[in-house]
Amino acid sequence: MDKDSQGLLDSSLMASGTASRSEDEESLAGQKRASSQALGTIPKRRSSSRFIKRKKFDDELVESSLAKSSTRAKGASGVELGRCSGSEPSSSEKKKGMGGSARFHVSKAPSTPVPPSPAPAPGLTKRVKKSKQPLQVTKDLGRWKPADDLLLINAVLQTNDLTSVHLGVKFSCRFTLREVQERWYALLYDPVISKLACQAMRQLHPEAIAAIQSKALFSKAEEQLLSKVGSTSQPTLETFQDLLHRHPDAFYLARTAKALQAHWQLMKQYYLLEDQTVQPLPKGDQVLNFSDAEDLIDDSKLKDMRDEVLEHELMVADRRQKREIRQLEQELHKWQVLVDSITGMSSPDFDNQTLAVLRGRMVRYLMRSREITLGRATKDNQIDVDLSLEGPAWKISRKQGVIKLKNNGDFFIANEGRRPIYIDGRPVLCGSKWRLSNNSVVEIASLRFVFLINQDLIALIRAEAAKITPQ
Secondary structure, eight states, X not given: OOHHHHHHHXXXXXXXXXXXXXXXXXXXXXXXXXXXXXXXXXXXXXXOOOOOOOOOOHHHHHHHHHHHHHHHHHHHHHHHXXXXXXXXXXXXXXXXXXXXXXHHHHHHSOSSOOOOOOOOOHHHHHHXXXXXXXXXXXXXXXXXXXXXXXXHHHHHHHHOOHHHHHHHOOOSSOOOHHHHHHHHHHHHHOHHHHHHHHHHHHTSOHHHHHHHHHTOOOOHHHHHHHHTSOSSXXXXXXXXXXXXXXXXXXXXXXXXXXXXXXXXXXXXXXXXSTTOOOOOOOOSSOOOSHHHHHHHOOGGGOOOOOOHHHHHHHHHHHHHHHHHHHHHHHTGGGOOEEEEEOOTTOOOSOOTTOOEEEEOSSXXXXXXXXXXXXEOOOSSOOOSEEGGGTSOOTTXXXXXXXXEEOTTSOEEEEEOSSSOEEETTEEEOTTOEEEEOTTEEEEETTEEEEEEEOHHHHHHHHHHHHHHXXX
């Protein structure tokens, strides 16, 4: 044999030796797996889940993001293949994470190609989700409260009559007789509604349950026992408490002596006691109520009854008002001064009948006669110019002064009060007179006025006076 053939032989022997060794190792590993499976223990792979964080460069950030997206896509495909193969992960494998479980199922999946399952329609998935939800009766739960259900049950147990329950029980809503019947039959025969109603009633507060039980209707047996109490007697709470002790089985468990007394008084009011007799209905044309009276009334036969007292009072009031109007009409020519409120856009101070104006800060007094009186008006004393309209006049006399117009066209003021009157700063004492000119300032007890003269009208008066004097 030459050297080349010898080398080939040696390499073949070495390869067979390594193959035999690998076969021996695989057989040993298979024996170890079989023994571990027989003992029920699977050796776990030791791996560290810690991740050492360090700063990455820009190119590494891009590569890591691309790698994460690729691994997520592979993991999702692995999960789908594993689910199609029919193998389900164990509880220990679920805890390891989605990536490890996907790799495990891909390695165990058969090599035969599996056709992809068709994607379900979106409407189908929604329908499946809706079917998994528990059935809810929202309509009944919305209107019928747990308190209403408990009231209905207690009332039916007391009366055994749904019509009486509908008429006598006050629910949270106004239910019709048909609704009450349907609810009662639903509580009896519908398992879903009855289960939900029982759960809701168990969650009620004890105080709410006690309040509902106190409103339970009275049964016929209870009313029969209460009717035996005489109407002429005056029973006390002890009487009804003794009645409860003597008949504990007949009365409802939530009955109290006070409740029995109130119901007994109601029965007495409607003549339902044993010693009471119902009065027969009156015969004839006797009116029983207001509606019957309205039916009997004939509007055409109604007479307008006159009330003489009312007519007399109205006539007296009419006479009084007419008398006051007549007095005012008679006093029109006596009015010498008109009082007007002063505003920003006031009317002209003079007209054809105004001789002068005593103008203040709040009001103005128009002088339309040759003589006017100044002062403070009271109930007993009426004057021409009431200075209290301008401001505080409690220091002013009732008749403080008099302003007169002479024939020659001159105005004079005479002080007849206790306090002095200042004309342009000069005092005019009691019993004194002073001539008033145009734009004179008149001050009376800290109230200031400006005296304005109608020069045109005064000129006419002086002209007429001058014509009369020569004659």
